[in-house]
Amino acid sequence: MLLHAIELHRIAIPLVRPFETSFGRETERELLLIRVRTDIGDGWGECVAMAAPLYSSEYVDAAAHVIERHLGPALLAAGPFTAVTVSSLLSHVVGHRMAKAALEAALLDAELRQWGVSFGEYFGAVRDRVECGVSVGISPDIPTLLDEVSGYVAEGYRRIKLKVKPGWDREPVAAVRDLIGAELGLQVDANTAYSRDDLDTLKALDEFGLLLIEQPFVEEDIASHVWLASKIQTPVCLDESITSTDVAIDAIERGATSIVNIKAGRVGGYLEAVRVHDACRERGIPVWCGGMLETGVGRAANVALAALPGFTLPGDTSGSSRYYAEDLTEPFELVDGHLVVPTGAGTGVTVREELVADWACASVVTIR
């Protein structure tokens, strides 16, 4: 395909309720949406970077800047190319995986729409709907937490994930396990908030039959995750640490992780995410699809990814209403604890351009 232009759309969407993690509290999702204009049609991609560099070093302003100054010009100068060559065309730029992922997703969307092929078909989906979990933020108090969790259980979510941090861990986990019973899946996500000094706290969570503990230590500290995995019963799952297929293989082979949270934006794109899936599957490591509070654009692609065979655990692929009163696309709605995999060409969803304009928080930047 020939790339004619890249449009950077900055939008801000209020969250239906604040979302608090060990690294901060969000009340709105500011995000970068990309539209590519090519000779074979348009495509949309969602950059999952947060407004501030708190989950990872990437953030919205930096993603927009690196696309405008480095990644976009490289693609615009590349002449005819295909979506599978995007990562190599951009490999001279170090890092900025979420920005690269958004560009690749938009170009893949344009290409697959022209071919009449859905993301799910292209990735190798083996199911037509995916089991859904839900991520629950740190609450002001236990009653508020239990009220929120009760709502999700009533909606039919198949797994509850609780954000934890030192001082907010054992008590909320015990209360939620007591509320939901022993059968429903329960896991925690620390977003790197603990250290080896917290071993007793982390070991105490073993009594609650958790599916996993996600990213207890800092991203770079693979050795401490290896150490923890030998000290506790709960399986260790990595998120922030897994930035590529090679890193995933290294972490698995060193015994740092026995379950992997796959996020296309974190690893540089959906094509790399499929490679991470394949590498985990070859090593008998179950994976699940993580979330970054995506709108329907990114959510559609995540649901397609989660339909691959190795995604055997419910992911953070919640319905649109988990975060937003209104979605940028047709809403994703939970049916019997599942989301249906879009079957339309490309992402299979349609961006409501009037909302992109209404929710704009900066003027559109077009790179030619």
Ligand SMILES: CSCC[C@@H](NC(=O)CCC(=O)O)C(=O)O
């Ligand atoms: C603002 S926190 C984003 C990263 C976080 N994501 C979630 O907890 C799931 C968010 C979602 O449901 O999209 C994670 O570390 O897994």
Ligand SMILES: [Mg+2]
């Ligand atoms: Mg996580």
